[in-house]
Amino acid sequence: MATLRIAIIGGGAAGFFAAVRAKELRPDAEVIVYEKNARPLAKVAITGGGRCNLTNSFGRVSDLKQVYPRGYRLMKRLLCHFDHFDCQSWFEHRGVPLVTQADECVFPQSQDAMTIVGCLLAEARRLGVRLVTSCRVEGLTPLADGRLRLGFRDGRSEEFDRVAVTTGGSPRGEGLRWLAALGHEIAEPVPSLFTFNIADRQFTRLMGTVVEAAVSIPGSKFRAAGPLLITHWGMSGPAVLKLSSHAARYLAEREYRAQVAVNWMGEVSRQETEATLQAFVLANPQKQTGTWNPHGLPSRLWHYLVLRSGLASEKRWVEVGKKGLNHLVETLVNDVYAVSGKGAYKEEFVTCGGIALSAVDWNTLESRVVPCLYFAGEVLDIDAVTGGFNLQAAWTTGFVAGTHMAD
Numbered sequence: 553m554a555t556l557r558i559a560i561i562g563g564g565a566a567g568f569f570a571a572v573r574a575k576e577l578r579p580d581a582e583v584i585v586y587e588k589n590a591r592p593l594a595k596v597a598i599t600g601g602g603r604c605n606l607t608n609s610f611g612r613v614s615d616l617k618q619v620y621p622r623g624y625r626l627m628k629r630l631l632c633h634f635d636h637f638d639c640q641s642w643f644e645h646r647g648v649p650l651v652t653q654a655d656e657c658v659f660p661q662s663q664d665a666m667t668i669v670g671c672l673l674a675e676a677r678r679l680g681v682r683l684v685t686s687c688r689v690e691g692l693t694p695l696a697d698g699r700l701r702l703g704f705r706d707g708r709s710e711e712f713d714r715v716a717v718t719t720g721g722s723p724r725g726e727g728l729r730w731l732a733a734l735g736h737e738i739a740e741p742v743p744s745l746f747t748f749n750i751a752d753r754q755f756t757r758l759m760g761t762v763v764e765a766a767v768s769i770p771g772s773k774f775r776a777a778g779p780l781l782i783t784h785w786g787m788s789g790p791a792v793l794k795l796s797s798h799a800a801r802y803l804a805e806r807e808y809r810a811q812v813a814v815n816w817m818g819e820v821s822r823q824e825t826e827a828t829l830q831a832f833v834l835a836n837p838q839k840q841t842g843t844w845n846p847h848g849l850p851s852r853l854w855h856y857l858v859l860r861s862g863l864a865s866e867k868r869w870v871e872v873g874k875k876g877l878n879h880l881v882e883t884l885v886n887d888v889y890a891v892s893g894k895g896a897y898k899e900e901f902v903t904c905g906g907i908a909l910s911a912v913d914w915n916t917l918e919s920r921v922v923p924c925l926y927f928a929g930e931v932l933d934i935d936a937v938t939g940g941f942n943l944q945a946a947w948t949t950g951f952v953a954g955t956h957m958a959d
């Protein structure tokens with residue numbers, strides 16, 4: 553019987569996981585990973601600021617939609633086959649001790665992403681997966697006998713029984729054209745996980761300030777909460793990144809010009825803020841406005857917000873009328889800024905969009921258009937907020953595609 557030939561296009565997290573899984577199940581198969589760059593797993597090496605936040609405990613996740621704005625329904629189904637517990641035991645059984653931080657993010661105990669890269673390379677080598685680097689796949693042709701012919705940049709071609717596309721994100725869409733030409737529907741790719749540019753100089757002078765806040769886009773359903781960091785170009789931090797992820801497509805359509813409303817009191821409501829402020833004013837009428845500091849706001853920010861609401865910080869509370877107090881409450885809970893563009897977030901960056909999920913079989917990740925062709929990783933229209941969820945999607949989808957390719 554001829555040997556089963558499996559090709560994986562893209563030597564990243566999903567590609568290695570698919571290759572290792574397929575070879576584990578079918579040691580007799582020839583499994584080859586083609587990587588266009590000289591080094592495989594280059595992105596894994598820089599994840600988590602070089603520490604690799606490889607998954608999350610999911611301890612604070614009550615609804616997958618919160619963390620996977622795109623693909624949560626498919627992830628729900630696929631996590632039954634390979635979830636964060638499986639991911640942790642997979643690496644630990646291969647000699648990589650892991651640690652879970654207080655924020656539920658999971659890292660290798662070594663705090664070095666190269667430990668994860670080394671583990672994946674060693675496992676692929678141990679099982680006999682072949683790795684071909686500096687080799688870009690440029691085309692795929694389904695043949696009459698059911699096999700798939702891969703065309704390489706250097707003009708060569710090879711035939712395989714099963715192929716997985718694990719080429720990663722493609723924010724400008726160039727890596728998706730040949731897949732669209734095969735008949736796959738594409739969800740238009742746009743960037744996700746970015747910071748907001750705010751042109752207001754008074755505001756950006758507060759750079760370095762970190763606050764637990766809630767952010768939203770007025771007139772939309774998009775909102776997020778968590779630490780907000782003021783930077784020299786605008787707003788960053790987990791709350792803003794989460795908002796950018798949920799609103800990735802909405803903001804792209806508006807060319808990153810929108811409004812962002814900040815509740816500096818975090819999740820505290822307007823009524824509660826008003827009641828607390830009024831109680832404070834009654835008890836401290838002779839004190840200056842600069843003295844009340846709700847929610848432990850940094851004093852620089854508090855002074856800025858008092859001025860922004862139209863009050864003078866040396867004014868005594870008794871002199872601030874009802875209107876003044878209303879302005880202050882409004883500034884505290886609904887402080888609106890104009891977003892003038894999208895900033896870069898160097899720590900993590902993913903693509904929203906890719907191969908439409910309607911183009912794949914949800915049980916196997918096989919293409920509905922080209923039999924024996926599979927997809928895994930960020931090339932699919934699945935992406936997440938920060939916290940290890942993107943790599944978990946790569947491991948999970950790679951595992952499922954690898955399992956079915958070996959079937």
Ligand SMILES: Cc1cc2nc3c(=O)[nH]c(=O)nc-3n(C[C@H](O)[C@H](O)[C@H](O)COP(=O)(O)OP(=O)(O)OC[C@H]3O[C@@H](n4cnc5c(N)ncnc54)[C@H](O)[C@@H]3O)c2cc1C
Nearest residue numbers: 562564565566588599600605689719720929930940942943
């Ligand atoms: C700076 C940074 C930090 C990040 N940190 C984290 C983190 O800590 N935790 C987390 O969960 N997520 C993180 N992410 C996101 C995460 O890295 C990705 O979601 C994940 O790597 C996607 O895996 P993948 O295998 O689908 O794609 P990739 O890892 O991008 O791999 C795709 C591979 O395919 C190759 N390729 C592409 N086209 C071809 C072709 N035609 N022929 C041959 N090879 C090809 C590419 O060169 C690449 O090596 C981070 C992302 C960035 C950019």
